[in-house]
Amino acid sequence: MQLLEYAIRGVPTGCVFALLAVGLVLTYKTSGVFNLAFAGQAYVSAIVYYELRKELELPLVAAGVISILIVAPLIGLLLERVLFRYLRSAGSMAKLVTSLGLLIAIPEIAKLLFGSETRRNPPPLWWVRRTDEWLWPEGATFVLDAGQVATILSTVVVVIGLVVLFRATNLGLRMRAVVESPRLAELSGVDSERVSMAAWMLSSVLAGLAGVLVAPLFASLNPFDLFTLLVAALAATVFGGLTSIPLTFLGGILLGVLQAVLAGTLPTDSVLTNGLRPSLPFVVLFLLLLFRPGLRTTRELTDPLASVDAPPPPPAARARPPWIATSARVFGTVVSLIAVALCWFVLDSYWLGLAISGLVLSVTMMSLIVVVGMGGMLSLCQAALAAIGAFAMAQVVAGTGVPVVLGLVVGVVVAAAIGALLAIPVVRLDGVYLALATLAFALMFQSIFVPLSWVSGGAVPITVPRPVIGPLDLSDDRYFLVFVIVCAVATALVVIRLREGTTGRFLQALQTSDVAAASIGINGPRARVVAFTIAAGIAGFGGGLAAIDLGQASYEASFPYLIGLVWVALLVSAGARSIQAAVLSGLFFFLFPALLDKLFALPGNWVDTNPDAPSWVAGIADAIQPTWAQSVAFILFGIGAITYAKHPEGSIEAQTTASVNAIVRRVEARNDRHRVAAGAGGSAP
Amino acid sequence: MSDPVLELDHVDAAYGPFRALFDINLRVGAGEAVALVGANGAGKSTIARVASGLLAPTAGAVLVDGTDLTGAPPFRFARAGIAHAPEGRSTFASLTVSENLQLAFRAARPRRDVAADLDEAFTLFPRLGERRDQVAGTLSGGEQRMLALARVLVLRPRLLIADELSLGLAPIVTAEVYRVLTQVRDAGTSLLVVEQHLDHALALAHRVVVLQQGEVTFDGGPDELGELSATVLLPAGAPSRAETAEAAETAETAETAEDPAGGEP
Numbered sequence: 008m009q010l011l012e013y014a015i016r017g018v019p020t021g022c023v024f025a026l027l028a029v030g031l032v033l034t035y036k037t038s039g040v041f042n043l044a045f046a047g048q049a050y051v052s053a054i055v056y057y058e059l060r061k062e063l064e065l066p067l068v069a070a071g072v073i074s075i076l077i078v079a080p081l082i083g084l085l086l087e088r089v090l091f092r093y094l095r096s097a098g099s100m101a102k103l104v105t106s107l108g109l110l111i112a113i114p115e116i117a118k119l120l121f122g123s124e125t126r127r128n129p130p131p132l133w134w135v136r137r138t139d140e141w142l143w144p145e146g147a148t149f150v151l152d153a154g155q156v157a158t159i160l161s162t163v164v165v166v167i168g169l170v171v172l173f174r175a176t177n178l179g180l181r182m183r184a185v186v187e188s189p190r191l192a193e194l195s196g197v198d199s200e201r202v203s204m205a206a207w208m209l210s211s212v213l214a215g216l217a218g219v220l221v222a223p224l225f226a227s228l229n230p231f232d233l234f235t236l237l238v239a240a241l242a243a244t245v246f247g248g249l250t251s252i253p254l255t256f257l258g259g260i261l262l263g264v265l266q267a268v269l270a271g272t273l274p275t276d277s278v279l280t281n282g283l284r285p286s287l288p289f290v291v292l293f294l295l296l297l298f299r300p301g302l303r304t305t306r307e308l309t310d311p312l313a314s315v316d317a318p319p320p321p322p323a324a325r326a327r328p329p330w331i332a333t334s335a336r337v338f339g340t341v342v343s344l345i346a347v348a349l350c351w352f353v354l355d356s357y358w359l360g361l362a363i364s365g366l367v368l369s370v371t372m373m374s375l376i377v378v379v380g381m382g383g384m385l386s387l388c389q390a391a392l393a394a395i396g397a398f399a400m401a402q403v404v405a406g407t408g409v410p411v412v413l414g415l416v417v418g419v420v421v422a423a424a425i426g427a428l429l430a431i432p433v434v435r436l437d438g439v440y441l442a443l444a445t446l447a448f449a450l451m452f453q454s455i456f457v458p459l460s461w462v463s464g465g466a467v468p469i470t471v472p473r474p475v476i477g478p479l480d481l482s483d484d485r486y487f488l489v490f491v492i493v494c495a496v497a498t499a500l501v502v503i504r505l506r507e508g509t510t511g512r513f514l515q516a517l518q519t520s521d522v523a524a525a526s527i528g529i530n531g532p533r534a535r536v537v538a539f540t541i542a543a544g545i546a547g548f549g550g551g552l553a554a555i556d557l558g559q560a561s562y563e564a565s566f567p568y569l570i571g572l573v574w575v576a577l578l579v580s581a582g583a584r585s586i587q588a589a590v591l592s593g594l595f596f597f598l599f600p601a602l603l604d605k606l607f608a609l610p611g612n613w614v615d616t617n618p619d620a621p622s623w624v625a626g627i628a629d630a631i632q633p634t635w636a637q638s639v640a641f642i643l644f645g646i647g648a649i650t651y652a653k654h655p656e657g658s659i660e661a662q663t664t665a666s667v668n669a670i671v672r673r674v675e676a677r678n679d680r681h682r683v684a685a686g687a688g689g690s691a692p
Numbered sequence: 693m694s695d696p697v698l699e700l701d702h703v704d705a706a707y708g709p710f711r712a713l714f715d716i717n718l719r720v721g722a723g724e725a726v727a728l729v730g731a732n733g734a735g736k737s738t739i740a741r742v743a744s745g746l747l748a749p750t751a752g753a754v755l756v757d758g759t760d761l762t763g764a765p766p767f768r769f770a771r772a773g774i775a776h777a778p779e780g781r782s783t784f785a786s787l788t789v790s791e792n793l794q795l796a797f798r799a800a801r802p803r804r805d806v807a808a809d810l811d812e813a814f815t816l817f818p819r820l821g822e823r824r825d826q827v828a829g830t831l832s833g834g835e836q837r838m839l840a841l842a843r844v845l846v847l848r849p850r851l852l853i854a855d856e857l858s859l860g861l862a863p864i865v866t867a868e869v870y871r872v873l874t875q876v877r878d879a880g881t882s883l884l885v886v887e888q889h890l891d892h893a894l895a896l897a898h899r900v901v902v903l904q905q906g907e908v909t910f911d912g913g914p915d916e917l918g919e920l921s922a923t924v925l926l927p928a929g930a931p932s933r934a935e936t937a938e939a940a941e942t943a944e945t946a947e948t949a950e951d952p953a954g955g956e957p
Contacts, residue, residue, distance in 0.1 A: 177798045180787070184795050187784050190746055193766035194776050195843065196799035200765070311781045315746050316707075 012149070013271035014264045019155040021263020022162040023221055024288070025256045027236065028243035029166060030213040032255050036173075037182040037206035040091060041099065041249075041439050043106045046234035047113030048211055049218025052079045053129060053228055054121050056219045060130045067134050075215040083211025087204050094652050095189055095203070096313050100385060100438045101652040108576050112645025114230035115638040123634060129222035132157040138223045154223040161220055165213065166256045173252065182206045190312040231569055238450055239288035241443060245295045262288055286454035293447040296440050297432050331667055339587075347492065351485055359484050361597045366491045367556050369593025371549030372578050373498050373586065378542035379575065380583030381506055382535055383518040384434065385442040388449040389546045390571025394562055395452070396422035396547020398462050401469040401560035411474035411555060418551040419544045426543020427536065434535035449568040457562045468561035471554045487556070494552060498545055499586045506584075510537050573644055580647030582657025591659060599643075604636035695758030696721045697851045697882045698743055698774065703752035705735075705742050712738040714906045716752070720851060725883040727897035727914075729890060734903040736886045737779055740855045743884065744776035745769035757850070770799070773850030779859060779886070782840045785829030789820055789839060792828050796843045813842040816872070834865045841869065851882040858889055870896060 027045075034042040056074035059065045065073075086109070094102055131138045133153035141153040151159070173179040181202045184192040189199035218233065225232045239262075246258030266287050273284075350362050371393050378386045400418035404411055433444045456462045463469075473481040474490075481487040505511050513534040516524040521531055554560040577596055582588030610628035614620055620628075647658070654661045696719040705713040712735050720726050728736050741747040742754060745766035753762045756772045769776075784792050790810060797809045814821030817838045823831065828839060837857060844852055854873065858866040870892050877883050877896065887893035894900065894914040902910035902917075910917065 180791055180795055180798070183787060183791075184784050187786050190766060191778075191782060191784065192795070194744060194746070194770055194778070194782075195796040196767050196770035197795065198765070198767045311783075312746065312778060315741060 009271070010268060013268045016149065016271075017264035017267025018260060019151060019159060019263070020266060021260035022155075022159045023224065023236070023259075024240040024243050024262050025259025026158065026162045026165065026213075026217050026220065027240035028247070028255045028259050029162075029169065029252055030210065030217050031237070031241070031244045032247055032249060032252055033169060033213055034210040035244075035249050037186060037210060038087075038091060038203070039095070039099075039186045040102045040106055041443075042210070043103070043234075043237075044086075044109035044113055045210075045214045045217075046230060046237040047110050047117075048079065048082055048214035049221065049237075050114050050228070050230040050233050051082060051117045051218070052215030053218035053222040053233070054117050054126070056132075057126050057129050057222070057228060058121060061126075061136070067132070071132060071219070075212060075219055079211045079215025080208035083207040083209075083214075084204060086211075087207035090649065091207065092200070092203060096310050096316060097652050098438075100383075101655065103385060103439055103442055104576070104579055104651040105649050107572060108580070108645040108648025108651070110234065110645070111573055111576055111648070112642045115641045115645070119635060119638050119642075123638070126228040127226065129225070129228050131223045132161070132219050154220070158220045161216060162256075165216070166252060169252045178202070178205065188310040188312055190310065190315060234569070235450070238292070238446060241447075242288045242292035242295060245292060245299060245443070248299070248301065262291060265291075286451050289447045289450040289454065293444055293451060296436060296444040296447065328671060331671065335667075347488070350488055356484060358598075358601075359488065361601055362594065363484060363488050363491055364553075364556055365594035365597040366488070366495055366590070367549060367552045367593070368574070368596055369590040370491075370495050370498050370552055371546050372574065372589035372593045373495075373502050374542040374545035374549060375575060375578045376502055376583060376586070376589050377505065377538050377545060379579060380585075381511055381514045382538035382542070383438075383514070384535065384539065385438065385575070386445045386539070386542070387442055387568070387572060387575060388429075388445040388452070389542070390566045390568055390574065391449040391452040392422050392426055392543045392546035393550030393553065393571075394457070394560075394566035395425055396550035397471075397554035397560040397565065398464075398469075399547070400551040401464070401471050401554055402461070404471060405464075405469050411472060412476070414471075415548065415551040415555075419547045422547020422550070423540050423544030426546075427540040429543070430536045430539035434532050434539060446568070449571065453562070453568055463560070463562055468559040468564075470559045471557075473555060473558070481555075491552060491556075494548070495590065498548065499589075501541075501545070502586060505538075505541060510534055514538055573641065576648035577644050579651050580644075580649075580658060582660035585657065585660050585663070587663070588657055588659040596644075600636050600640040603639055607631050607635050607639075695755070697724075697757060698884070699753075699755040699758075700739070700742065700749075701753045701755065703742055703749045703754065705738050705747055705749045707738075707747075711750075712906055713742070713749075716742075716908060718743075718901060718908070718911075720882050720884055722850075723877075723880045723882060724899065725877045725885065725897045727893035727900045728884060728886045728903060729888070729893055729900060730903035732888075735906040736903055737855055738906075739903070740776060740778070740853050740884070740886050743769075743851075743853055744774050746776070746778075767799075774853065775844035775847055775849035775851070776853040777840045777844050777855060777857065779855040781836055783828040783831075783836050783843075786827065788825050788827055789831070790824040792839055793843055793846070796847055809846045813846045816845065817842050834861050837861060837865075837869070841872065845872070845876060849881060851884060852876060853884045853886070855886045856888065857885075858887065858892065866892065 027049075031042065031045055034040060034045060052074045055078050056070055059070035059073055060067070063070075090105065090109075091102075094105060128137060130136050131152075131154035133141060133156065135141045135153050138152040138154035141156075142150040143156055144150065173183070181192065181197050182205070184195070184197065185199045185202045185206070189203065192202070193199050221233065221236060222228055224236075240259065243255050243258035243262055246261075247253075247255030266284060269287065270284055350359055354362065371389060374389050374392070375386070378384050378389070396418035398418075399421035400411070400414040403409060403417045404414040409417075429445075429448055433441055433448075436444055458465075473487060475481065476490070479486050481490055513524070513529045513531075516527075516529055517531050517534060525531060550566065553565045557564060574592075574596070577592045578589060581592040581595075610631050614625045614628040650658060656664070698718070698720040700716050700718040703713060703716040703718075704711065705716075716735075716739060718726075718739065728739060730736050738747065742749050745754070745761065745764055745768065748763045753760055755761065756769060756774060759772070761768055761772065766776075784795070787795070793810055793813055794806060797806045814824065819835055820839055820842055823835065828836060831839065841854070841857065852873075857869050857873075861869065866889070873883065873885065873896060883896070885893055885896060894917070897914055900910070900912065900914050900917055901908055
């Protein structure tokens with residue numbers, strides 16, 4: 008009886024999971040995109056609703072209609088028109104990376120538009136201003152508040168509506184057909200463009216509705232909470248096999264009920280309760296991904312008419328003339344030396360510190376090269392693996408007093424070991440599922456292990472001293488810079504060795520065709536496990552260095568999983584296979600926002616020093632705020648990832664290839680002229 | 693004379709940098725059955741794609757019943773009565789058999805006729821009726837081809853474009869497919885049949901169009917084909933325009949590639 012009461016208490020939460028999960032299923036079913044940006048879209052509608060309802064005090068219906076039925080579908084339409092319609096025949100990986108970029112960019116755009124102040128106590132989608140102003144049934148022991156009632160009602164309506172849409176209407180059938188092959192659908196007389204637009208608008212309405220309904224669960228409105236909740240809801244999505252709406256709904260409810268029952272029955276303040284309850288959805292998601300029957304065998308549906316498209320341009324030749332390679336190396340070394348000299352002699356401590364942090368991050372970025380660029384696995388948990396390396400190092404150094412450099416080695420070994428354990432089940436999953444499983448792992452790590460004192464040291468991060476090597480005390484940032492450079496170069500050599508070696512070749516073959524690679528005797532899972540393990544080790548190394556750089560192993564400061572997602576977006580847009588891209592994107596991550604910060608402060612400073620400037624100039628200068636820097640930087644990082652579909656090799660790699668080709672052409676043209684001139688001279692006598 | 697159902701007027705087509713069709717003129721009249729034959733890579737499927745709007749021509753015009761539809765999306769062609777069964781797998785693998793059929797019927801018919809059309813399709817292909825709730829991706833190759841055919845046939849199109857329907861089918865199934873196509877022809881539907889099996893195509897067609905290297909090299913009655921029929925499926929002996937252009941380009945790149953070596957004594 009007690010159990011039943013706990014179970015009933017779980018239903019409102021279950022409805023929240025179900026609503027988000029059903030929204031994702033709808034997007035996936037009707038657009039083929041596993042849309043992580045769903046959380047971003049939800050956030051925008053939640054902000055709009057908040058502003059209309061709380062700041063402008065509009066009535067419920069007006070605020071609801073504008074935020075959910077007007078703003079949300081317009082965003083969907085915009086995304087479809089400018090972005091996703093060009094991705095219809097792109098692979099699921101390109102779509103996922105694009106949605107990752109949007110997830111990062113959309114909330115920051117919203118913050119620029121609507122202001123980034125904290126929005127406390129989001130209002131429910133009900134006729135009251137606060138969720139606890141209206142309770143039902145009144146006076147009972149177990150009551151629902153306005154937010155919960157609104158969520159339950161909406162979820163039920165949405166689920167019934169969608170089941171009817173897909174079972175009984177023409178539009179639902181057309182949406183499913185257009186996802187599989189827009190061209191084949193057109194041959195049947197279906198206007199694919201319109202259907203696709205309708206699909207995006209519909210799924211965006213659902214995102215908006217979910218955002219507005221879910222917002223009151225949090226004390227204040229922010230995109231991170233929404234995204235974490237979305238990942239939790241993914242468990243229900245996977246339960247439904249990414250396609251079944253009723254099963255997804257059931258999965259959401261079950262998840263909520265399970266969580267409530269566990270909360271009620273497990274002994275309070277045991278490690279198990281405190282860790283398991285918040286992380287339950289992630290554990291369930293992880294286990295479902297590994298064990299749900301049928302999930303591993305679902306192949307991506309390909310458009311049978313894809314061959315109508317022009318064939319992709321041939322891949323850039325990997326082999327370059329030796330003189331180009333040599334001169335590029337010389338040029339690169341000279342530029343790097345000049346950069347180091349600049350750092351050593353010119354930069355003040357602020358910029359030097361940022362440059363060091365950037366170089367440290369580039370080590371972690373190199374782990375992404377191995378796993379994403381070479382292995383073709385979109386791992387979203389490199390930040391967690393870096394944190395593992397940092398914590399292992401910090402614990403060993405603090406516990407036994409071994410030198411920090413030795414601690415770094417321990418960090419690498421521990422991270423690689425955990426990476427290997429994770430890799431063995433995970434590498435067998437297909438693209439999107441692997442990304443989700445690693446995301447689930449990152450969140451499990453965050454919610455179960457990070458709070459534990461034997462992992463992270465508890466509430467106060469463990470301090471890590473700078474190493475002393477012989478006479479050199481690395482507390483001096485300039486010596487530390489050299490140390491980091493040595494570490495980065497060593498890592499780069501490992502990565503290059505791996506890329507050019509047997510495993511690298513195997514991985515490249517596997518990326519082209521799993522089946523063809525297997526037929527010539529390549530053990531795919533094994534090569535992937537090796538890559539994943541080495542990448543985990545490198546991430547652990549980068550994490551350890553980051554902890555040394557900061558002076559402490561702090562999860563919050565260095566490794567939150569969302570920052571890890573930004574890293575992935577940044578590296579993938581710069582070039583997932585090139586060392587150069589890893590170094591530049593690492594530096595970019597720290598230096599670019601700082602530069603923007605200075606840039607946005609300029610107009611304000613100028614007005615301060617020129618008090619007699621015209622008022623409209625002052626107005627503009629006042630409007631530009633330095634706080635924009637972070638937002639603008641993140642928007643650009645996100646937009647960078649969106650270009651992935653067009654340049655899968657990355658913008659830096661594309662630039663390099665283009666300039667190398669140009670140089671080769673020019674030199675050959677010059678050689679031609681010389682030869683012609685020589686030939687003419689030779690034939691004269 | 694009334695407008696032909698389909699007319700390609702001086703059509704060029706290309707896939708990115710690769711040009712596939714050169715100045716094609718093709719007319720299919722009402723009730724006429726035309727066979728399009730040629731070797732692999734001659735451009736047969738490309739003509740089929742241009743004729744149903746899947747591929748927009750780079751030059752020239754496509755007219756359906758005298759209306760210029762050049763560059764229009766494929767669904768406009770479908771609604772104008774052009775039904776195209778593309779080569780290879782051309783069903784929605786994730787939809788069931790009856791959903792595959794309904795998708796087409798509902799786009800073209802008032803709702804009450806859909807059930808009747810479904811029944812007609814299942815009478816025509818009883819195998820499909822047995823599997824109406826099965827997901828199309830799990831059907832055998834022959835069954836998938838039947839489904840693709842059933843979908844376009846029951847629509848009663850003005851022109852049916854059948855692209856390599858016999859490819860990879862058992863001879864007995866091929867014969868069955870051609871029996872159905874003959875019925876369609878006799879019912880007055882225009883046909884454009886892309887085929888490598890000359891015997892079937894010649895038996896069915898009023899007119900034969902031979903395509904070599906992206907150009908029409910013969911257009912006439914099946915009996916006029918004569919001894920040419922032995923050679924149409926071979927790659928052309930004389931280099932055509934496409935080949936010459938390609939050869940010139942290869943020579944050019946070979947030259948530039950050899951230059952550095954040649955420059956050294």
